[in-house]
Amino acid sequence: MMTLLDMGKYNFFVWGSMALFGVMLAVDFISIHRQRKQLSRQIKSRQRRQQS
């Protein structure tokens, strides 16, 4: 396993780049879903207030 993951003397740079790629896209993915939930909750509560 360790030989498979070994990038010679460039371990930090290669795996650091891959981690950055994964983390940044994961943050984007989470933020769009959180934004969506917040927005629909906000619109629904606004509609309820207008109806009552």
Next chain:
Amino acid sequence: MNKIVKFYHEMGSPPSFYRITGYWLKPFFVLALALTVYGLIDGLFFAPPDYQQGDSYRIMFVHVPAAWMSLFIYAIIGVCGLIAFVWRMKVAEAVMMASAPIGALFTALTLLTGMLWGKPMWGTYWDWDARMTSELILLFLYIGVMGIYSAYDDDPRKAARLAALVAIIGLINLPIIRYSVEWWTSIHQGASISLMGGNSGIKDWSMLRPLLVMALATKFYYLYSMLHRARNYLLRTEQNKSWVMRQLTEQ
């Protein structure tokens, strides 16, 4: 009416855009995820090491697709900005503003992975080289487009028009980034792929394949994220319309 023209008009209407794109989200995400997994496994474990750069060149499999996306997304923003500015089409505004944060993300990713590649190859994380500086300016342009929009958030239509203007002006930076390594002396390497069949660029298919797969994966992820954000934009800006409530109660 021609089917394409009919589709274009349908996509120009916020309720239709919202409804139609809802079907595309899952396939785009699945494609992005599958291609990313395949591309990274292929690039990290199966592509041969470079004869000069050794294993460090594998950073290319995330750096180059991210760099292509940073330019591609800005071009989309510029075109949508033009449509929004001239024809005041709401869906174009939505696509433009939805694309900006994703473009900024890919630009930041390009700069950071470029720094991680630069250190072992050039001996420095950063140099005020034409390619790096123009890419940094691109990041500021993305931030500028989002900043202008947020400054006039109480009037989204006006905010989008002003953001469109910044986006259109910023288009001038795209050819500068693309040709910076040819116009100025640069420590940055030339193009990774030559479309004209020249001598520059990667020739080995086992290296080229994961790069092209990752380029496709990032395109699909952009489509997924952009459509999600554009749909959110339309919900927010049209929240007083009846179709929004209908959509939210249907879910």
